Amino acid sequence: MLAWKDFNKKSLSGYIFLALIIFLLDYWPLFVPLKNIFNWPFQSLRESVYCLNNGDWQKIFSSGRTSSLEQENQKLKEERVRLIGEVALLQGLNDENQKLKSLIDFYPEDYHFLPAKVIGRSGDYLIINQGEKAGVLLGQLVVSAQHLVGRITEVYTHEARLVKLGSSLLEWPVLIFADQPDCFSNSIVCQKGRGIVSGQIIKEILREEEVAEGDLVVLLDDPAGILVGRIVQIWESQDKLFKQAKIEKLINPDRLTEVFLIVK
Amino acid sequence: MTKSNFTWSILVLVLFLTAFLEAVLIPFPLTLVLIIILAFYYGERVFVWAFWVGLWQDLLSWRHLGSWSIIFLITVYLINHLKYRVFGLNQEKLSLPD
Known part of the structure; x- marks a missing residue:
């Protein structure tokens, strides 16, 4: 007690030293338990304050009816995002359909096409997501519509590598x-x-x-x-x-x- | 409780409330302003509360622990230094009685 009183009298240098020690110690997870204890009762308060900071006053002071309307609104927003995703998927399928149609129009009837997605590239090579399981063979030509893309040089179970057009390897x-x-x-x-x-x-x-x-x-x-x-x-x-x-x-x-x- | 102590307790409470408001609502250094005012009127007595309010504010605002304490303590020191050495105000008159 006496030491504490003495410490108080010394004031500034002691407090600055103490603050510096705390400051330095906070670089290690030493005060994490203290922060956790401190933060636990303040969690809901923080949430309210975060809402306030975001100008979301209604969330805190809204009535039951307003709250249910907001929930419905939130659900509708989520539904909208899901539908946008579906539209994008359908658009992708439509694009693929169009490309296949142009291939069928261009190439002889006895040619068939195996669609593949490009999943990576390294240097002169592209990597596609079709491999031995899908029937990919060495030397197979890869096209995009009427344009040559490259030739398959390595085939794995579920992937294949092709040399790109423009490479001096082919x-x-x-x-x-x-x-x-x-x-x-x-x-x-x-x-x-x-x-x-x-x-x-x-x-x-x-x-x-x-x-x-x-x-x-x-x-x-x-x-x-x-x-x-x-x-x-x-x-x-x-x-x-x-x-x-x-x-x-x-x-x-x-x-x-x-x-x-x-x-x- | 004497009138002086009561006033001082209220001021300390206000100080902590201000730190709370600053950390969660108002992005303006209200606590620093209040610390400056208190340091001018109460001198070295503010050191202890500058330290604790700094820690309190660091905890509330998720800052590095001790940073606001250091800032407040240095501010209080500078205010005291300016008051006594630069402006030549009488230290004995402004210091609180033991």
């Missing part, structure tokens, strides 16, 4: 044709040249072939006609025997969320 024989009406559905007639695409470069285009910037590039075979890209630059190769061209992709594989695997 080479594709391609056909070059003019970007004119009716040429897309009949590319063989409008063809201007052939080559082998590796990465974003088309190699081994014969010098006499009249390829030009803006021409479209499609896969040559198996199945033919899948869009690879558009020529943006042409130059002669170092050995002067061939031409080379740079292509730009018409889709960005990194932005895709849904793709289709071609099943023969």
Whole structure:
């Protein structure tokens, strides 16, 4: 008691020291039990005060009828959120339906499609959510509408990895044709040249072939006609025997969320 | 209970209520203002309550424990220092009797 009185007389330095000690000790969970004891009786008070701070005065002072109306309102809001989710789901299904329809219109009848979702990417690869269980095979082509996305290189039970279009890991024989009406559905007639695409470069285009910037590039075979890209630059190769061209992709594989695997 | 003690008790109660109001309702440093006023009139006697009110406010406002105590104590010290050393007011007159 005497020590406490003495402490009181010393005042400032003692209190500041004590406050500093408490301040430092609060970096450890030493005062947590004290805070819990303190907070327990104040919990409902805090809730009321939080409502007050949010301007939600009605929640505290509302009558029984008002309260039930508010509950009903809250339920309606939750129902609205659920319905918005359902609409989004239906919209997604509709989009998928539209894409499948365009695939059926474009490809021969004996081709089928397996839809897959892109679930990740790393470097030149995309990862899809279909694997061996769904019948995915090595070398299978992956498309998005009429555009080539890549080729399956690794198959796991429930996942598969594909090399993206534009990667230098794969080479594709391609056909070059003019970007004119009716040429897309009949590319063989409008063809201007052939080559082998590796990465974003088309190699081994014969010098006499009249390829030009803006021409479209499609896969040559198996199945033919899948869009690879558009020529943006042409130059002669170092050995002067061939031409080379740079292509730009018409889709960005990194932005895709849904793709289709071609099943023969 | 003497009149002086009664007044002082009321003031301490008001101090704690102000800290409560500040922590839960009004985002304005009301307690600090009140501490400054009390420090000016009651001098060193406010030290002990500045310390406890600081802790009380830290607990109410979920702040780091001891932070408001330190702020209040330093404020009280500065007020006292200004009062006695800068403005030259007579310490004996303003200090409360033992």
